[in-house]
Amino acid sequence: MIITNIRGMSSEKFNSLFPDLPDTFDLLYIDHESQEGMDRIRTWFHWVPRNAFMIFDEAQTLFPQKWTDKYVERFDFPEGMDAAKAADRPMNFLDAWTRHRHWNWDIILTTPNIKYVHTDIRQTSEAAYQHSNLMLLGKWLKFLVAKDYKEAMHSAQENRAPTDGSNIVALRKIDKRVFTLYDSTATGQHRDTMAGKNALASPRVVILLAVLVIIFGTIYWRNGTGAFSNPLSVGSPKTAAPVAQNPVPQGSAKTPNVAPNILPDKQVVPLPSVTSDPFGSYEIVIKGSITREALIYSIFRPCNALEALIYLGATAGF
Structure with missing residues (x-):
């Protein structure tokens, strides 16, 4: 059974x-514009049968x-x-609203403003549901989204739906x-809201759309449809000019890889071949500390970096 005051x-x-x-379906209409009807709705829990569904409009009244x-x-x-x-x-009254489900009662109230x-x-x-007519955005945008209204669910203790996305x-x-x-x-005629404003009539929206049209139009004019299918290809790549290669002069055979004589009175030792390194598969960690003797040597004796490393290794006990 449905009990309502909707005209x-x-x-x-x-x-x-x-x-x-089903044959058991029944609907009871109550006119709330009379005192008798108003009192009957306000004392609904005195007489409504079990399993009834109630929907009352103008709840603030x-x-x-x-x-x-x-x-x-x-x-x-x-x-x-x-x-x-x-x-x-x-x-x-309070017992009826807090325990209405004990009698299988379902109630829906509609109001222009829940805070009343x-x-x-x-x-x-x-829960509460705040409805907003999409006609407020203009009939063209409402036509594009193909929807009629926005529904925002929120707590009934809040006066309106929050705007923080929760x-x-x-x-x-x-x-x-x-x-x-x-x-x-009261006349029985339905009419959509007249409070809407056409968003396309806003100068800001028109300017934004014009800028977007100019940008995409310029991209299409310069690069065609390829700019949209492959954004990384701005244009046709230019063929690179061949680079002339000068022949490498054939000189004498290269001398073996020999370490330069950087230390005086030291024997020059050839560097080992990389391909025949017996420790190639090992990870060698060298640790050491700078002694006072090495520090004095580096201060009072000029030397290059490689010479200093060799000397420091000798004094550190490598």
Whole structure:
């Protein structure tokens, strides 16, 4: 069973649009613009049957934030807690909203601004959904995304969805058949929002699009479609000119690899061949320390780097 105050809803409209509905389907419409209807909605937990689905529009009018605790007490179940237990009903307003699932009740409230809804309801709600009409971005952008509105889920205790990216956002499209189930206005006519602004009419957006068109147009004019298929190839590579190679003069045979005579009165020893190095597969680690004698030698005797290394190795005990 559906219980609602949405104008124009009826069982006949649902059965005509959904012919496969079960025979047990029923819909009860309550006019909240009368005092009797308003009181009946506010005391819904006194009479709603089990397993009912309730959807109430204009929640800020039905359950306003300005209610005091004393005012809410008037909605307590008649004759107190024992009578509520005997009737298998919640005993008061807060008990109804905190334990409604014990009776398999599901409730949806709609409002233009959630901050005007009573705190007891917001603090016990599972979640809130903020809807934004994409027509606010302009009809052309709404046409491009092929969606009707943006849905942002957030905590019901927050007045609006946060903008730090922590909420869940989805773009959704409205099934046009739902407009035949209710009357969106007292006249029964549906009209989209007129608060939207065409984003293409903004000078900043137009300038940005013009710059992008000029950039991509210039790239296409200079390089064709190849610049988009292979961005690294800016143009056709030029053929490199052949470089003339001068013949290497044939001189005398090279002398063997001999270490120069850098130390006086030392015998010149040929360097060993790299290919015949017996220690080629070993890793040799040489450790040493600079002694006082080596430090004095390096200060008072001029020498080149290689000579100093050989001398330091001798004094360090290599």
